Amino acid sequence: MTTADDGSVARSDASAGTPDTQQQAPGNGSPDANASPFAGLQDEGTRTWIEKKGYKSVEDLAKAAVNQESIIGSSLRVPAQDAPKEEWDKFYSKAGRPDKPDAYELKRPDGLPEDLPYDEALAGNFKGWAHKAGLNGSQAQSLHDAFAHAQAEQAKAHVTALKEAVEGAADALVKEWGPQDSPGFKSKHEMANRAMKKLGLVESFQKSGIILKDGALTDANLAKAFAAIGEKMFSEDSVDGDASTSGKNPFKDDQFSLTEIGRLVKSDPEQARRLAREAGKDPAQWVGK
Incomplete structure (x- = not known):
């Protein structure tokens, strides 16, 4: 016969076994202490990104977000194209632009040819351009x-x-006039020079590069043309209208005349140099350089 006490004992035994039947083993729906806290994220791309970054906890991810926000806050942001000048000036200043153009310390670059002059004025202009x-x-x-x-x-x-x-x-002129040290070449060359001087073209030709500072010519055709012009202008039978030298050379030994030489040197030094050379004399002795 079952008593109330016996029933209590039976119910007590049944309830005593409940914890054993309700306890869940790991891997059967219970939380795993070693599992990633991000394993439950729905987006696979996000989970993959977190795994590659090596974040192990929510706290790691939060710290990274704070650091990133700090970096973004201190980084340079390029103003919009239509931003005010003041905004652009602040941006340039943060990027390292000096306050004034003169603050640039530009120096002559290494490797420039020694004979190439360094244009300080142009460097000064460059500072202004760089600052702008x-x-x-x-x-x-x-x-x-x-x-x-x-x-x-x-x-x-x-x-x-x-x-x-x-x-x-x-x-080209040597082929046309002969060797440079020949009387013919020297005569033609001087006629070209005299014609250009007479017509007032020397300075213009120097500026354009046709005649260099040392007198060298860069255009043979032009030299030949002015030599022909000079021969017409300064032919010996009428040297600038001066009959004193017509058909004569006062530098030659058989026609030597100090009076005529002095008059010629004073009136036409270029002609005097030419005639002196033709006579085999040093022009510098009579006319100078």
């Missing part, structure tokens, strides 16, 4: 160096072109 463009010191020097080297290459090419032009003109 918002360049920092390093950027300004780098661009300045590139510009100076480009100028040097242009100058080198120009000198080479002039040299080739002079040599080409000389070769």
Whole structure:
């Protein structure tokens, strides 16, 4: 016969076994202490990104977000194209642009040819351009160096072109007039010079590069044309209308005349030099250099 006490004991035994039947083993729906806290994220791309970054906890991810926000806050942001000048000035200042153009410390670039003059005035202008463009010191020097080297290459090419032009003109005139030390060449050359001087073209030709500072010609055809003009203008039978030298050369031994030489040197030194050379005399002794 079952008593109330017996029933209590039976119910007590049944309830005592409940914890064992309700306890869940790991891997059967219970939380795993080693599992990633981000395993439940729905987006696979986000989970993959977090795994590659190596974040192990929500706290790691939060710290990274704070750091990233700090970096973004301190980074430079390029103003909009239509932003006010003041906003652009602040941006340039943060990027390292000096306060004034004169604050740039530009120096002559290394590797420039020694015979190439360094244009300080142009360097001063460059500082203003660099400041307006918002360049920092390093950027300004780098661009300045590139510009100076480009100028040097242009100058080198120009000198080479002039040299080739002079040599080409000389070769062409030698073929036409004979050797440069011959009386014929010297006479033709002087006639061309005299004609250009008489017509007032020497300065213009020097500016245009036809005649160099040392008197060298870069255009053979032009030299031949002015030699012909000079022969017409200064023929010996009528040298500038001066009959004293018509058909005569006062420098020659058989026609020597100090009076005529003095008059000729004073009135037409170029003609005096030419006649002196034709007579085999040193023009510098009578006319000077």
